[in-house]
Amino acid sequence: MSENENCVRCGGIVAPDGRCWDCGHAQPAFRSHVEVTAPDGAAGVSDRGGRRGVNADAMALTRRGGWTIGVVCDGVSMSPRAERAAQVAAEVGARVLAARLPAGVLPETALGEAAARAAQAVAALATPADTEVSPACTFVAGVAGPEGIWSASIGDSRAYWLPDEGTGMTLTEDDIGEHDALAAWLGAEAEDTEARIRSYRPSVPGRLLLCTDGLWRYLPDAEGLRDAVIRVPQASTDGVDLLPHAQELVRYALDAGGHDNITAVLIPVDATAPPDRAAPETPAPGGPAA
Numbered sequence: 530m531s532e533n534e535n536c537v538r539c540g541g542i543v544a545p546d547g548r549c550w551d552c553g554h555a556q557p558a559f560r561s562h563v564e565v566t567a568p569d570g571a572a573g574v575s576d577r578g579g580r581r582g583v584n585a586d587a588m589a590l591t592r593r594g595g596w597t598i599g600v601v602c603d604g605v606s607m608s609p610r611a612e613r614a615a616q617v618a619a620e621v622g623a624r625v626l627a628a629r630l631p632a633g634v635l636p637e638t639a640l641g642e643a644a645a646r647a648a649q650a651v652a653a654l655a656t657p658a659d660t661e662v663s664p665a666c667t668f669v670a671g672v673a674g675p676e677g678i679w680s681a682s683i684g685d686s687r688a689y690w691l692p693d694e695g696t697g698m699t700l701t702e703d704d705i706g707e708h709d710a711l712a713a714w715l716g717a718e719a720e721d722t723e724a725r726i727r728s729y730r731p732s733v734p735g736r737l738l739l740c741t742d743g744l745w746r747y748l749p750d751a752e753g754l755r756d757a758v759i760r761v762p763q764a765s766t767d768g769v770d771l772l773p774h775a776q777e778l779v780r781y782a783l784d785a786g787g788h789d790n791i792t793a794v795l796i797p798v799d800a801t802a803p804p805d806r807a808a809p810e811t812p813a814p815g816g817p818a819a
Contacts, residue, residue, distance in 0.1 A: 548613075555612065560584045564776075567592045570769030573599065573794035574779045578743055579787035586741050586792040587615035587666075589623035594631030596674045598623055599794040600643075603686050603741040605665040605714055614654060614664035618647040618715055622670050636672055637726050640681035643670055644724035648683075648715045655717035665716030668724070669701060671737045671794075677730035677801045678737050683722060684714045685742055689751045690798075691758055692735035697751030700727050700737075730802035736771065737796040740778070743789035747782045757781050758795070771795040 536543055541551030548555050561577040567590050577584040585604030592598070600622040604611025622643040629639035647668055655663035667684025680688035682701040691697045702725055704713035713721050738754060748754045758774045778793040 548610075555583045560587075560612070563588070564772065565590045566772055567597055567796075569597055569797060570771050571597050571599065571794070571796040572770070572772035572775045573601075573739075573792065574772070574775040575792040576779050576783065576787075576790065578790050579783060581790055583612055584790050585612040585615055585666075586743065586790040587612070587619040588739075588792050588794050589619040590794055590796075591623055591627050593627040596626070596630040596672055597796045598626045598630070598670070598672050599737070599739050599796055600626070600647075600668070600670045601686050601739040601741060601792050601794055602647075602669075602715075603667045603684070603743075603790065603792070605667070605711065605716070608662050608665040608716065609659060610654065610664045611666060614651045614666040614716065617650045617654065618666050618668055621650040622647040622668065626670065626672060630672060630674070636674065636679040636728070640670055640672070640679055640726050641724060644668055644681050644683060645722065648719065648722035651715040652717040652719070659717070663717040665714045665719070667711070667741070668715050669739050670724075671700075671739045671796060673737055673796045673798045675801065677728055678796075678798055679726065679728045680737075680739075681724035681726045683724050684711060687738075687740055687742075687745050688727075689738040689740070689754055690729055690731065690735060691738055691751060691755040692731060692733045693759070694733050697735075697755045698729075699751055700729065701725065731798055731800055732802055733800050735798050736774070737798050738778075739792075739794040739796075741790060741792045743787075743791035744778055744782045744793050746789070747785040748778070754778070769797045771797060 536549035602615035625643040669686040706712035
């Protein structure tokens with residue numbers, strides 16, 4: 530959508546964030562379907578789904594200095610400007626990781642910094658008009674490098690390890706409280722914005738998946754997600770291309786009902802450890818892996 534398109538409510542000019550400059554109304558078609566790719570074949574797809582007026586999911590994907598970096602955020606539906614919160618968090622988180630990882634910073638440290646900076650950026654979106662609730666979103670980041678994969682999460686967006694062979698796993702733990710209510714998020718009212726960080730050194734190649742609950746509520750376990758991914762044949766013999774696989778995951782959720790926004794980012798991962806050293810590692814938040 531360009532800045533010259535007109536608002537569907539008042540006819541005003543639409544800003545780059547998808548809201549009208551004049552009345553502030555979010556445009557229904559803005560970012561309704563987005564696809565991104567990285568040079569190593571990583572890919573992401575985000576879709577508004579079949580029931581939501583606005584896509585409040587956001588993603589960022591980049592490749593820097595041997596690292597592939599992905600961030601996925603889901604705007605909290607009851608908060609104002611949720612789609613803006615998700616966009617800001619994804620962009621800030623990816624930018625911090627793209628600067629810190631190639632500089633040699635430990636992945637655990639870089640991920641902790643990325644989550645903290647994203648939290649600060651989302652909290653800064655709050656205005657005096659947000660008297661009861663301010664913009665908020667979840668956060669999950671994943672990075673793949675020569676020594677393995679790492680993830681960091683706040684909220685209920687998830688990271689999964691989907692190996693070509695063997696058993697997959699969920700790398701994140703949902704921050705969910707009583708009655709399945711979200712217990713942690715990014716935003717001015719958030720009490721705990723310390724990310725849960727996990728590392729893993731795979732013994733076989735596979736894919737790191739980052740996704741919002743618009744996907745995992747239909748495919749909650751790693752095996753189902755992997756089956757949906759591997760049934761799509763590789764589109765090219767020249768290199769990895771995970772875009773058709775990300776498209777298939779989003780298509781699955783849409784066909785299953787598409788009740789929420791849906792985002793899936795897939796990052797290719799090479800084997801980095803022999804089988805007897807491939808156990809998952811769960812360091813203290815922000816601390817180095819064992």
